[in-house]
Amino acid sequence: MSIEQPAAFRPRVITDVLRPSSVGEVVDVVRSGRSLHPFSKGHNWGLGSGLPVHDGAVVLDLSGLDRVRALDVDRGYAVIEPGVTQGALAESLRGKPRIFNLTTSSMHTSVIGNALERGFGVHRSRTEDLVGLEVVLADGTVEHVGWWPGTSATPRPHGLGPSLTHLFTQSAFGVVTAAVVRLLPRPEEVRVLPFTFAGDDLADAVDALREWTAQRLIPPTTKLYNPVAAQFDGYLAHVCLSGAGEVVEALSSVLRGAAADSPLVEGPAVDAAVLGTYAGDPDPADTWFVRRTRGCPADRLDAEVGMLMFLPVVPFSGAALAVTEKLIRDCCATTPAVTVNVHDFDTVDHVIALAFPAHDAGAVTEARAALGRMREAFAAQGFPAHRLDVDRPGEPTGLQARIGLALDPDGVFAPSRYSAGRYSAG
Ligand SMILES: Cc1cc2nc3c(=O)[nH]c(=O)nc-3n(C[C@H](O)[C@H](O)[C@H](O)COP(=O)(O)OP(=O)(O)OC[C@H]3O[C@@H](n4cnc5c(N)ncnc54)[C@H](O)[C@@H]3O)c2cc1C
Structure with a gap:
């Protein structure tokens, strides 16, 4: 076996x-x-x-x-x-x-x-x-x-x-x-508000999200996707509001007002697959997951798609994310999919996913080298990984x-x- x-x-x-x-x-x-x-x-x-x-x-x-x-x-x-x-x-x-x-x-x-x-x-x-x-x-x-x-x-x-x-x-x-x-x-209600912004506005947008989190306008659960992860022409933030319908409605309205003073612009509505995950709904078709693996189902992932993940923890600040964005650009020949998960008022993680055809030896070598460069560059900034892989x-x-x-x-x-x-x- x-x-x-x-x-x-x-x-x-x-x-x-x-x-x-x-x-x-x-x-x-x-x-x-x-x-x-x-x-x-x-x-x-x-x-x-x-x-x-x-x-x-x-x-x-x-x-x-x-x-x-x-x-x-x-x-x-x-x-x-x-x-x-x-x-x-x-x-x-x-x-x-x-x-x-x-x-x-x-x-x-x-x-x-x-x-x-x-x-x-x-x-x-x-x-x-x-x-x-x-x-x-x-x-x-x-x-x-x-x-x-x-x-x-x-x-x-x-x-x-x-x-x-x-x-x-x-x-x-x-x-x-x-x-x-x-x-x-x-x-009673689960609502995911999507906000978008351009790469040049990354630091200001992150600082706005941090302020909303610090002031408890939003829970510390926001997810931020770079354009590759979002499969969208711009960065995407998913802000989840849940609870009594009146509270969700009132907070949505406050956030729309607050967004007007920031680079955050309301983006395309999330679909049932994304909303269902926040609502705790089962999805036997794995819709959101398969979308993010660009069509590869779970049972074929390792056989068809090679993947290396690097998960550093980083301060929740616009300045820190501007640094990590540059480090990723400097270390990787092609921009990987990056998801940023808010952990609490002060901390986010990054899930940096290097994906490549599983049987392309050159791509495997390049992904390993990019991961090595990122580990060194992030460690030098005090941003270590919080989950480790078998080779490191x-x-x-x-x-x-x-x-x-x-x-x-x-x-x-x-x-x-x-x-x-x-x-x-x-
Ligand atoms: C597109 C995509 C999206 C993802 N999204 C997320 C996400 O949102 N959040 C997230 O956390 N991860 C995410 N992942 C990463 C990963 O798929 C998940 O973390 C997944 O839950 C881990 O696999 P598993 O549940 O089968 O755990 P396993 O592989 O079974 O376990 C993980 C480790 O825990 C230990 N362990 C497990 N079970 C036992 C046991 N019974 N006794 C002792 N030790 C044990 C072992 O060290 C094992 O290696 C994502 C991956 C992809 C490709």
């Missing part, structure tokens, strides 16, 4: 691919002591998809654990397994008074995989959706961390005492076999290494993108 080897990365020697279908089977695999690389669906495109960092790992594909174990729309949580996709969770909430925070990736991606990677949904970071984890540790014990149904009447992400949930995000300290995720109240992993800090060694002294879990060296290496 094998897994897809995405063209953008060094091919890995995979010893075996195991596909358990129950927690008991996961425990048995962990107890066998082989060097394991777990993933949920393996759709981490641009960062290595399902590949481990080193050769010789056994890939543990958890997509067969795909039950929604519980759904409580009154208290606002779901208990799900790694194979539950965001499309499946959205489907199970159809017509109910709650929605889930969807990402703009494929409906076939895993809710747990994305949350463990600290991915971003359209309403907030997936880390904020996560309130509890069920984890199989290296010694084969099954532990529950964070909040679980039955412990208190409402989900409380940090529980009592040291909060352990995020020991297991961007980590290789265990295999996650289930999670509790929070559900958002279904808003990070090292654990001293304390992370000590915790890793205590939890997994025999190295049952293969080194990860966030701790490429063995914990004992230091």
